[in-house]
Amino acid sequence: MSNNSDRMDKYSTPLRQTIDRIGSTCTDCGACQAGCAFLQHYGTPKAIIEKYDFSDPANQQLAFECSLCGLCGAVCPEKLDPGELFLAIRREAVIHENGNFASYRTILAYEKRGSSALFSYYGLPDGCDTVFFPGCTLPGTRPESTWRLFAHLQRSIPALGIVFDCCTKPSHDLGRQGHFDRMFAEMRDYLRSNGVRRVLTACPNCHKIFKQYGNGLAVETVYEILSRGELPAAARGDGELAIHDPCPLRRESAVQDSVRTILRRMGLTVTEMKHRRGRTLCCGEGGSVGFMRPELARNWRRIRSREAQGRKLVTYCAGCAGFLNRKTPTVHLADVLFFPEKALNGSMRGAGSPLTYINRLILKRRFKKSLAAATQRAGRNPS
Ligand code: SF4
Ligand code: SF4
Known part of the structure:
Protein backbone atom coordinates (compact mmCIF):
# COMPACT_ATOMS: atom_id res chain seq x y z
CA MET A 1 0.00 0.00 0.00
CA SER A 2 1.38 3.45 -0.90
CA ASN A 3 1.76 6.02 1.90
CA ASN A 4 -0.83 8.73 2.46
CA SER A 5 0.94 11.64 0.78
CA ASP A 6 1.67 9.55 -2.33
CA ARG A 7 -2.00 8.75 -2.73
CA MET A 8 -3.14 12.30 -2.00
CA ASP A 9 -1.07 13.46 -4.98
CA LYS A 10 -3.16 11.20 -7.20
CA TYR A 11 -6.51 12.58 -6.06
CA SER A 12 -8.43 15.44 -7.67
CA THR A 13 -8.51 18.68 -5.69
CA PRO A 14 -12.10 18.30 -4.37
CA LEU A 15 -11.39 14.79 -3.06
CA ARG A 16 -8.07 15.90 -1.54
CA GLN A 17 -9.81 18.79 0.24
CA THR A 18 -12.56 16.54 1.56
CA ILE A 19 -10.05 13.98 2.83
CA ASP A 20 -7.94 16.75 4.41
CA ARG A 21 -10.99 18.04 6.25
CA ILE A 22 -11.98 14.62 7.58
CA GLY A 23 -8.37 13.64 8.36
CA SER A 24 -7.76 16.77 10.41
CA THR A 25 -11.14 16.93 12.20
CA CYS A 26 -12.57 13.42 12.66
CA THR A 27 -11.89 12.21 16.19
CA ASP A 28 -12.80 8.59 15.47
CA CYS A 29 -15.60 8.89 18.03
CA GLY A 30 -17.83 6.43 16.19
CA ALA A 31 -21.08 8.40 16.63
CA CYS A 32 -21.73 8.20 12.90
CA GLN A 33 -21.34 4.42 12.92
CA ALA A 34 -24.12 3.81 15.42
CA GLY A 35 -26.94 4.18 12.87
CA CYS A 36 -25.18 3.14 9.67
CA ALA A 37 -24.48 -0.46 8.64
CA PHE A 38 -22.13 0.73 5.88
CA LEU A 39 -19.85 2.56 8.34
CA GLN A 40 -20.12 -0.29 10.84
CA HIS A 41 -18.68 -2.54 8.14
CA TYR A 42 -15.91 -0.25 6.84
CA GLY A 43 -14.97 1.84 9.90
CA THR A 44 -15.11 5.48 10.85
CA PRO A 45 -14.51 8.01 8.07
CA LYS A 46 -11.00 8.62 9.45
CA ALA A 47 -10.23 4.89 9.46
CA ILE A 48 -11.56 4.59 5.91
CA ILE A 49 -9.38 7.37 4.48
CA GLU A 50 -6.34 5.94 6.23
CA LYS A 51 -6.95 2.40 5.09
CA TYR A 52 -8.00 2.79 1.45
CA ASP A 53 -6.22 4.25 -1.56
CA PHE A 54 -9.04 5.84 -3.52
CA SER A 55 -7.05 6.09 -6.72
CA ASP A 56 -7.47 2.30 -6.90
CA PRO A 57 -10.67 1.55 -8.90
CA ALA A 58 -11.47 -1.43 -6.65
CA ASN A 59 -11.54 0.82 -3.57
CA GLN A 60 -13.61 3.49 -5.32
CA GLN A 61 -16.47 1.00 -5.52
CA LEU A 62 -16.87 1.14 -1.75
CA ALA A 63 -18.35 4.64 -2.05
CA PHE A 64 -21.28 3.28 -4.06
CA GLU A 65 -22.45 1.38 -0.96
CA CYS A 66 -23.21 4.63 0.92
CA SER A 67 -26.81 5.84 0.66
CA LEU A 68 -25.73 9.51 0.75
CA CYS A 69 -28.49 9.92 3.32
CA GLY A 70 -26.64 12.42 5.52
CA LEU A 71 -27.48 10.79 8.87
CA CYS A 72 -23.76 10.64 9.72
CA GLY A 73 -23.49 14.40 9.12
CA ALA A 74 -26.53 15.04 11.30
CA VAL A 75 -25.03 13.25 14.31
CA CYS A 76 -21.35 14.17 13.95
CA PRO A 77 -20.23 16.31 16.92
CA GLU A 78 -17.49 17.83 14.74
CA LYS A 79 -20.04 18.90 12.10
CA LEU A 80 -18.37 16.80 9.42
CA ASP A 81 -20.39 15.39 6.54
CA PRO A 82 -18.95 11.96 5.69
CA GLY A 83 -21.56 11.52 2.94
CA GLU A 84 -19.67 14.25 1.05
CA LEU A 85 -16.58 12.07 1.13
CA PHE A 86 -18.36 9.17 -0.52
CA LEU A 87 -19.92 11.43 -3.15
CA ALA A 88 -16.47 12.89 -3.88
CA ILE A 89 -15.07 9.35 -4.31
CA ARG A 90 -17.95 8.49 -6.68
CA ARG A 91 -17.03 11.57 -8.72
CA GLU A 92 -13.40 10.47 -8.68
CA ALA A 93 -14.43 7.10 -10.12
CA VAL A 94 -16.29 8.87 -12.93
CA ILE A 95 -13.42 11.30 -13.67
CA HIS A 96 -11.09 8.33 -14.12
CA GLU A 97 -13.75 6.36 -16.01
CA ASN A 98 -13.81 3.64 -13.37
CA GLY A 99 -17.54 3.86 -12.69
CA ASN A 100 -19.28 0.51 -13.05
CA PHE A 101 -22.49 1.83 -14.57
CA ALA A 102 -23.75 -1.46 -15.97
CA SER A 103 -25.37 -2.05 -12.56
CA TYR A 104 -27.24 1.25 -12.83
CA ARG A 105 -28.70 0.74 -16.31
CA THR A 106 -32.28 0.76 -15.01
CA ILE A 107 -32.06 3.98 -13.03
S1 SF4 B 1 -24.52 9.16 4.24
FE1 SF4 B 1 -23.59 7.15 3.90
S2 SF4 B 1 -22.12 6.95 5.55
FE2 SF4 B 1 -23.54 8.57 6.16
S3 SF4 B 1 -25.14 7.54 7.38
FE3 SF4 B 1 -25.87 7.62 5.25
S4 SF4 B 1 -25.20 5.64 4.36
FE4 SF4 B 1 -24.01 5.96 6.26
S1 SF4 C 1 -19.18 11.25 14.12
FE1 SF4 C 1 -17.80 12.71 13.11
S2 SF4 C 1 -16.00 12.79 14.42
FE2 SF4 C 1 -17.15 10.96 15.04
S3 SF4 C 1 -16.23 9.28 13.82
FE3 SF4 C 1 -17.98 10.08 12.64
S4 SF4 C 1 -17.11 11.63 11.27
FE4 SF4 C 1 -15.59 11.23 12.87
Whole structure:
Protein backbone atom coordinates (compact mmCIF):
# COMPACT_ATOMS: atom_id res chain seq x y z
CA MET A 1 0.00 0.00 0.00
CA SER A 2 1.38 3.45 -0.90
CA ASN A 3 1.76 6.02 1.90
CA ASN A 4 -0.83 8.73 2.46
CA SER A 5 0.94 11.64 0.78
CA ASP A 6 1.67 9.55 -2.33
CA ARG A 7 -2.00 8.75 -2.73
CA MET A 8 -3.14 12.30 -2.00
CA ASP A 9 -1.07 13.46 -4.98
CA LYS A 10 -3.16 11.20 -7.20
CA TYR A 11 -6.51 12.58 -6.06
CA SER A 12 -8.43 15.44 -7.67
CA THR A 13 -8.51 18.68 -5.69
CA PRO A 14 -12.10 18.30 -4.37
CA LEU A 15 -11.39 14.79 -3.06
CA ARG A 16 -8.07 15.90 -1.54
CA GLN A 17 -9.81 18.79 0.24
CA THR A 18 -12.56 16.54 1.56
CA ILE A 19 -10.05 13.98 2.83
CA ASP A 20 -7.94 16.75 4.41
CA ARG A 21 -10.99 18.04 6.25
CA ILE A 22 -11.98 14.62 7.58
CA GLY A 23 -8.37 13.64 8.36
CA SER A 24 -7.76 16.77 10.41
CA THR A 25 -11.14 16.93 12.20
CA CYS A 26 -12.57 13.42 12.66
CA THR A 27 -11.89 12.21 16.19
CA ASP A 28 -12.80 8.59 15.47
CA CYS A 29 -15.60 8.89 18.03
CA GLY A 30 -17.83 6.43 16.19
CA ALA A 31 -21.08 8.40 16.63
CA CYS A 32 -21.73 8.20 12.90
CA GLN A 33 -21.34 4.42 12.92
CA ALA A 34 -24.12 3.81 15.42
CA GLY A 35 -26.94 4.18 12.87
CA CYS A 36 -25.18 3.14 9.67
CA ALA A 37 -24.48 -0.46 8.64
CA PHE A 38 -22.13 0.73 5.88
CA LEU A 39 -19.85 2.56 8.34
CA GLN A 40 -20.12 -0.29 10.84
CA HIS A 41 -18.68 -2.54 8.14
CA TYR A 42 -15.91 -0.25 6.84
CA GLY A 43 -14.97 1.84 9.90
CA THR A 44 -15.11 5.48 10.85
CA PRO A 45 -14.51 8.01 8.07
CA LYS A 46 -11.00 8.62 9.45
CA ALA A 47 -10.23 4.89 9.46
CA ILE A 48 -11.56 4.59 5.91
CA ILE A 49 -9.38 7.37 4.48
CA GLU A 50 -6.34 5.94 6.23
CA LYS A 51 -6.95 2.40 5.09
CA TYR A 52 -8.00 2.79 1.45
CA ASP A 53 -6.22 4.25 -1.56
CA PHE A 54 -9.04 5.84 -3.52
CA SER A 55 -7.05 6.09 -6.72
CA ASP A 56 -7.47 2.30 -6.90
CA PRO A 57 -10.67 1.55 -8.90
CA ALA A 58 -11.47 -1.43 -6.65
CA ASN A 59 -11.54 0.82 -3.57
CA GLN A 60 -13.61 3.49 -5.32
CA GLN A 61 -16.47 1.00 -5.52
CA LEU A 62 -16.87 1.14 -1.75
CA ALA A 63 -18.35 4.64 -2.05
CA PHE A 64 -21.28 3.28 -4.06
CA GLU A 65 -22.45 1.38 -0.96
CA CYS A 66 -23.21 4.63 0.92
CA SER A 67 -26.81 5.84 0.66
CA LEU A 68 -25.73 9.51 0.75
CA CYS A 69 -28.49 9.92 3.32
CA GLY A 70 -26.64 12.42 5.52
CA LEU A 71 -27.48 10.79 8.87
CA CYS A 72 -23.76 10.64 9.72
CA GLY A 73 -23.49 14.40 9.12
CA ALA A 74 -26.53 15.04 11.30
CA VAL A 75 -25.03 13.25 14.31
CA CYS A 76 -21.35 14.17 13.95
CA PRO A 77 -20.23 16.31 16.92
CA GLU A 78 -17.49 17.83 14.74
CA LYS A 79 -20.04 18.90 12.10
CA LEU A 80 -18.37 16.80 9.42
CA ASP A 81 -20.39 15.39 6.54
CA PRO A 82 -18.95 11.96 5.69
CA GLY A 83 -21.56 11.52 2.94
CA GLU A 84 -19.67 14.25 1.05
CA LEU A 85 -16.58 12.07 1.13
CA PHE A 86 -18.36 9.17 -0.52
CA LEU A 87 -19.92 11.43 -3.15
CA ALA A 88 -16.47 12.89 -3.88
CA ILE A 89 -15.07 9.35 -4.31
CA ARG A 90 -17.95 8.49 -6.68
CA ARG A 91 -17.03 11.57 -8.72
CA GLU A 92 -13.40 10.47 -8.68
CA ALA A 93 -14.43 7.10 -10.12
CA VAL A 94 -16.29 8.87 -12.93
CA ILE A 95 -13.42 11.30 -13.67
CA HIS A 96 -11.09 8.33 -14.12
CA GLU A 97 -13.75 6.36 -16.01
CA ASN A 98 -13.81 3.64 -13.37
CA GLY A 99 -17.54 3.86 -12.69
CA ASN A 100 -19.28 0.51 -13.05
CA PHE A 101 -22.49 1.83 -14.57
CA ALA A 102 -23.75 -1.46 -15.97
CA SER A 103 -25.37 -2.05 -12.56
CA TYR A 104 -27.24 1.25 -12.83
CA ARG A 105 -28.70 0.74 -16.31
CA THR A 106 -32.28 0.76 -15.01
CA ILE A 107 -32.06 3.98 -13.03
CA LEU A 108 -30.09 5.80 -15.73
CA ALA A 109 -32.62 4.73 -18.38
CA TYR A 110 -35.39 6.01 -16.07
CA GLU A 111 -33.61 9.34 -15.80
CA LYS A 112 -33.03 9.57 -19.55
CA ARG A 113 -36.68 8.85 -20.35
CA GLY A 114 -37.74 11.54 -17.87
CA SER A 115 -35.93 14.21 -19.88
CA SER A 116 -36.85 12.81 -23.30
CA ALA A 117 -39.17 14.56 -25.75
CA LEU A 118 -41.67 11.74 -25.21
CA PHE A 119 -42.06 12.09 -21.44
CA SER A 120 -41.09 15.66 -20.62
CA TYR A 121 -43.36 18.65 -21.02
CA TYR A 122 -43.10 22.33 -20.14
CA GLY A 123 -46.34 24.31 -20.19
CA LEU A 124 -46.03 27.96 -19.20
CA PRO A 125 -49.14 30.17 -19.37
CA ASP A 126 -48.88 33.89 -20.07
CA GLY A 127 -47.43 35.72 -17.07
CA CYS A 128 -46.15 32.47 -15.52
CA ASP A 129 -43.47 33.05 -12.91
CA THR A 130 -44.11 29.89 -10.86
CA VAL A 131 -44.07 26.27 -11.99
CA PHE A 132 -45.09 23.02 -10.34
CA PHE A 133 -42.27 20.48 -10.76
CA PRO A 134 -43.71 17.14 -9.55
CA GLY A 135 -40.65 15.05 -10.55
CA CYS A 136 -40.86 11.62 -12.20
CA THR A 137 -42.09 9.20 -9.55
CA LEU A 138 -45.12 11.06 -8.18
CA PRO A 139 -46.80 11.53 -11.61
CA GLY A 140 -46.01 7.93 -12.55
CA THR A 141 -47.27 6.30 -9.38
CA ARG A 142 -50.03 8.80 -8.52
CA PRO A 143 -51.21 10.68 -11.63
CA GLU A 144 -54.61 11.66 -10.22
CA SER A 145 -53.15 13.06 -7.00
CA THR A 146 -50.58 14.97 -9.08
CA TRP A 147 -53.34 16.40 -11.27
CA ARG A 148 -55.37 17.45 -8.25
CA LEU A 149 -52.37 18.97 -6.53
CA PHE A 150 -51.81 21.17 -9.59
CA ALA A 151 -55.50 22.13 -9.79
CA HIS A 152 -55.55 23.02 -6.11
CA LEU A 153 -52.41 25.17 -6.34
CA GLN A 154 -53.75 26.84 -9.48
CA ARG A 155 -56.63 28.28 -7.49
CA SER A 156 -54.23 30.59 -5.65
CA ILE A 157 -51.63 30.86 -8.46
CA PRO A 158 -53.71 31.28 -11.67
CA ALA A 159 -50.69 31.51 -14.03
CA LEU A 160 -49.09 28.37 -12.56
CA GLY A 161 -47.04 26.40 -15.10
CA ILE A 162 -46.22 22.71 -15.18
CA VAL A 163 -42.86 21.06 -15.81
CA PHE A 164 -42.59 17.31 -16.27
CA ASP A 165 -38.89 16.55 -16.42
CA CYS A 166 -36.21 14.72 -14.48
CA CYS A 167 -34.02 16.77 -12.13
CA THR A 168 -31.17 14.35 -13.01
CA LYS A 169 -30.40 13.55 -9.38
CA PRO A 170 -29.59 9.91 -10.17
CA SER A 171 -26.61 11.09 -12.26
CA HIS A 172 -25.68 13.63 -9.61
CA ASP A 173 -25.59 10.97 -6.90
CA LEU A 174 -23.71 8.49 -9.06
CA GLY A 175 -20.95 11.06 -9.40
CA ARG A 176 -21.70 11.96 -13.04
CA GLN A 177 -21.30 15.62 -12.17
CA GLY A 178 -20.42 16.83 -15.68
CA HIS A 179 -23.53 15.24 -17.17
CA PHE A 180 -25.67 16.49 -14.31
CA ASP A 181 -24.31 20.05 -14.61
CA ARG A 182 -25.05 20.20 -18.34
CA MET A 183 -28.56 18.78 -18.02
CA PHE A 184 -29.64 20.77 -14.99
CA ALA A 185 -28.17 24.07 -16.23
CA GLU A 186 -30.07 23.73 -19.50
CA MET A 187 -33.38 23.29 -17.68
CA ARG A 188 -32.69 26.03 -15.14
CA ASP A 189 -31.61 28.50 -17.82
CA TYR A 190 -34.65 27.70 -19.95
CA LEU A 191 -36.97 28.33 -17.00
CA ARG A 192 -35.25 31.57 -16.04
CA SER A 193 -35.14 32.89 -19.58
CA ASN A 194 -38.89 32.28 -19.84
CA GLY A 195 -39.69 34.32 -16.75
CA VAL A 196 -39.90 31.54 -14.16
CA ARG A 197 -38.73 32.72 -10.74
CA ARG A 198 -40.19 30.09 -8.41
CA VAL A 199 -40.34 26.30 -8.49
CA LEU A 200 -42.82 24.33 -6.37
CA THR A 201 -41.61 20.81 -5.72
CA ALA A 202 -43.37 17.67 -4.51
CA CYS A 203 -40.35 15.36 -4.61
CA PRO A 204 -37.69 15.72 -1.88
CA ASN A 205 -34.92 14.78 -4.30
CA CYS A 206 -35.93 17.41 -6.86
CA HIS A 207 -36.29 19.90 -4.02
CA LYS A 208 -32.77 19.31 -2.78
CA ILE A 209 -31.34 19.64 -6.29
CA PHE A 210 -33.22 22.87 -7.05
CA LYS A 211 -32.17 24.32 -3.70
CA GLN A 212 -28.52 23.49 -4.31
CA TYR A 213 -28.24 24.34 -8.00
CA GLY A 214 -31.26 26.59 -8.71
CA ASN A 215 -29.02 29.64 -8.80
CA GLY A 216 -31.56 32.34 -8.01
CA LEU A 217 -34.75 30.31 -8.47
CA ALA A 218 -36.89 30.38 -5.32
CA VAL A 219 -37.83 26.85 -4.28
CA GLU A 220 -40.66 25.74 -2.02
CA THR A 221 -42.48 22.47 -1.51
CA VAL A 222 -46.14 22.26 -2.36
CA TYR A 223 -46.67 21.20 1.27
CA GLU A 224 -45.48 24.57 2.55
CA ILE A 225 -47.95 26.33 0.25
CA LEU A 226 -50.78 24.00 1.26
CA SER A 227 -50.12 24.32 4.98
CA ARG A 228 -50.48 28.12 4.75
CA GLY A 229 -53.67 28.11 2.69
CA GLU A 230 -56.92 26.28 2.29
CA LEU A 231 -56.73 22.51 2.23
CA PRO A 232 -58.59 20.50 -0.44
CA ALA A 233 -62.28 20.05 0.40
CA ALA A 234 -61.83 16.28 0.78
CA ALA A 235 -58.94 16.61 3.22
CA ARG A 236 -60.54 15.20 6.39
CA GLY A 237 -59.72 11.98 8.14
CA ASP A 238 -59.19 10.26 11.42
CA GLY A 239 -56.68 7.77 12.67
CA GLU A 240 -53.03 7.72 13.56
CA LEU A 241 -50.05 8.03 11.23
CA ALA A 242 -46.34 7.96 12.04
CA ILE A 243 -44.25 10.29 9.88
CA HIS A 244 -41.29 9.15 7.84
CA ASP A 245 -39.36 12.30 6.86
CA PRO A 246 -37.45 11.74 3.58
CA CYS A 247 -33.70 12.08 4.12
CA PRO A 248 -33.07 14.70 1.37
CA LEU A 249 -35.20 17.07 3.49
CA ARG A 250 -33.55 16.35 6.85
CA ARG A 251 -32.33 19.95 7.12
CA GLU A 252 -35.66 21.49 6.03
CA SER A 253 -37.51 22.02 9.28
CA ALA A 254 -40.07 24.35 7.63
CA VAL A 255 -41.11 21.55 5.28
CA GLN A 256 -41.24 19.03 8.13
CA ASP A 257 -43.43 21.43 10.13
CA SER A 258 -45.75 22.05 7.19
CA VAL A 259 -46.42 18.33 6.71
CA ARG A 260 -47.31 17.91 10.38
CA THR A 261 -49.54 21.01 10.22
CA ILE A 262 -51.45 19.63 7.22
CA LEU A 263 -52.04 16.26 8.83
CA ARG A 264 -53.23 17.82 12.09
CA ARG A 265 -55.51 20.24 10.24
CA MET A 266 -57.02 17.21 8.51
CA GLY A 267 -57.92 15.79 11.92
CA LEU A 268 -55.32 13.04 11.91
CA THR A 269 -53.20 12.06 14.88
CA VAL A 270 -49.53 12.48 14.08
CA THR A 271 -47.00 10.34 15.94
CA GLU A 272 -43.24 10.40 15.76
CA MET A 273 -40.64 7.68 15.43
CA LYS A 274 -37.24 7.59 17.12
CA HIS A 275 -35.46 8.79 13.97
CA ARG A 276 -37.28 11.83 12.71
CA ARG A 277 -36.76 15.27 11.20
CA GLY A 278 -33.00 16.10 11.17
CA ARG A 279 -32.13 12.55 12.24
CA THR A 280 -34.49 10.71 9.95
CA LEU A 281 -33.38 7.48 8.25
CA CYS A 282 -32.87 6.59 4.62
CA CYS A 283 -35.80 4.47 3.39
CA GLY A 284 -33.27 2.33 1.51
CA GLU A 285 -33.53 3.95 -1.92
CA GLY A 286 -30.88 6.63 -1.31
CA GLY A 287 -27.75 6.82 -3.44
CA SER A 288 -29.02 3.98 -5.67
CA VAL A 289 -27.47 1.60 -3.14
CA GLY A 290 -30.03 -1.08 -3.91
CA PHE A 291 -28.38 -1.65 -7.31
CA MET A 292 -25.00 -2.32 -5.68
CA ARG A 293 -25.76 -3.70 -2.20
CA PRO A 294 -29.46 -4.60 -1.95
CA GLU A 295 -29.00 -5.98 1.56
CA LEU A 296 -27.88 -2.55 2.81
CA ALA A 297 -30.96 -0.97 1.22
CA ARG A 298 -33.21 -3.58 2.85
CA ASN A 299 -31.48 -3.00 6.19
CA TRP A 300 -32.63 0.65 6.27
CA ARG A 301 -36.17 -0.48 5.54
CA ARG A 302 -36.01 -3.10 8.29
CA ILE A 303 -34.97 -0.51 10.88
CA ARG A 304 -37.81 1.75 9.80
CA SER A 305 -40.28 -1.07 10.06
CA ARG A 306 -39.11 -1.83 13.61
CA GLU A 307 -39.50 1.81 14.61
CA ALA A 308 -43.02 1.95 13.17
CA GLN A 309 -44.12 -0.57 15.84
CA GLY A 310 -47.17 -1.57 13.85
CA ARG A 311 -48.24 1.97 13.01
CA LYS A 312 -49.10 3.02 9.48
CA LEU A 313 -46.51 5.39 7.98
CA VAL A 314 -47.09 8.56 6.03
CA THR A 315 -44.36 10.15 3.94
CA TYR A 316 -43.99 12.89 1.34
CA CYS A 317 -41.67 11.14 -1.10
CA ALA A 318 -43.07 8.77 -3.72
CA GLY A 319 -39.79 6.80 -3.76
CA CYS A 320 -39.86 6.29 0.02
CA ALA A 321 -43.57 5.37 -0.08
CA GLY A 322 -42.99 2.67 -2.68
CA PHE A 323 -39.94 1.19 -1.01
CA LEU A 324 -41.20 1.27 2.58
CA ASN A 325 -44.64 -0.01 1.64
CA ARG A 326 -43.15 -3.37 0.67
CA LYS A 327 -42.58 -4.05 4.37
CA THR A 328 -44.64 -1.48 6.32
CA PRO A 329 -48.00 -0.02 5.19
CA THR A 330 -47.05 3.47 3.98
CA VAL A 331 -49.19 6.18 2.42
CA HIS A 332 -48.18 9.26 0.46
CA LEU A 333 -49.35 12.62 1.76
CA ALA A 334 -50.67 13.63 -1.68
CA ASP A 335 -53.05 10.65 -1.66
CA VAL A 336 -54.07 11.35 1.93
CA LEU A 337 -54.94 14.93 0.95
CA PHE A 338 -57.17 14.10 -2.00
CA PHE A 339 -58.35 10.54 -1.32
CA PRO A 340 -58.16 10.24 2.47
CA GLU A 341 -60.59 7.38 2.87
CA LYS A 342 -59.02 5.13 0.24
CA ALA A 343 -55.46 6.06 1.24
CA LEU A 344 -56.10 5.40 4.92
CA ASN A 345 -58.03 2.16 4.51
CA GLY A 346 -55.23 0.74 2.36
CA SER A 347 -57.21 0.39 -0.87
CA MET A 348 -55.09 2.97 -2.73
CA ARG A 349 -51.62 1.95 -3.87
CA GLY A 350 -49.06 3.66 -6.07
CA ALA A 351 -48.78 2.18 -9.57
CA GLY A 352 -45.76 0.08 -10.52
CA SER A 353 -43.72 -0.10 -13.72
CA PRO A 354 -44.56 -0.24 -16.64
CA LEU A 355 -47.87 1.41 -15.73
CA THR A 356 -45.93 4.35 -14.30
CA TYR A 357 -44.71 5.24 -17.80
CA ILE A 358 -48.19 4.99 -19.29
CA ASN A 359 -49.55 7.15 -16.48
CA ARG A 360 -46.97 9.82 -17.22
CA LEU A 361 -47.83 9.88 -20.92
CA ILE A 362 -51.55 10.15 -20.18
CA LEU A 363 -50.97 12.90 -17.63
CA LYS A 364 -48.78 14.83 -20.03
CA ARG A 365 -51.52 14.66 -22.68
CA ARG A 366 -54.09 15.80 -20.14
CA PHE A 367 -52.02 18.87 -19.26
CA LYS A 368 -51.27 19.66 -22.90
CA LYS A 369 -54.98 19.62 -23.68
CA SER A 370 -56.21 21.58 -20.69
CA LEU A 371 -53.54 24.14 -19.90
CA ALA A 372 -53.55 27.40 -21.85
CA ALA A 373 -49.79 27.36 -22.28
CA ALA A 374 -48.28 30.31 -24.15
CA THR A 375 -44.85 28.63 -24.09
CA GLN A 376 -44.41 24.90 -24.46
CA ARG A 377 -41.65 22.47 -25.13
CA ALA A 378 -40.74 18.79 -24.78
CA GLY A 379 -37.18 17.48 -24.42
CA ARG A 380 -34.00 19.39 -23.72
CA ASN A 381 -31.07 20.79 -25.63
CA PRO A 382 -27.98 20.50 -23.41
CA SER A 383 -24.85 21.96 -25.00
S1 SF4 B 1 -24.52 9.16 4.24
FE1 SF4 B 1 -25.87 7.62 5.25
S2 SF4 B 1 -25.20 5.64 4.36
FE2 SF4 B 1 -23.59 7.15 3.90
S3 SF4 B 1 -22.12 6.95 5.55
FE3 SF4 B 1 -23.54 8.57 6.16
S4 SF4 B 1 -25.14 7.54 7.38
FE4 SF4 B 1 -24.01 5.96 6.26
S1 SF4 C 1 -19.18 11.25 14.12
FE1 SF4 C 1 -17.80 12.71 13.11
S2 SF4 C 1 -16.00 12.79 14.42
FE2 SF4 C 1 -17.15 10.96 15.04
S3 SF4 C 1 -16.23 9.28 13.82
FE3 SF4 C 1 -17.98 10.08 12.64
S4 SF4 C 1 -17.11 11.63 11.27
FE4 SF4 C 1 -15.59 11.23 12.87
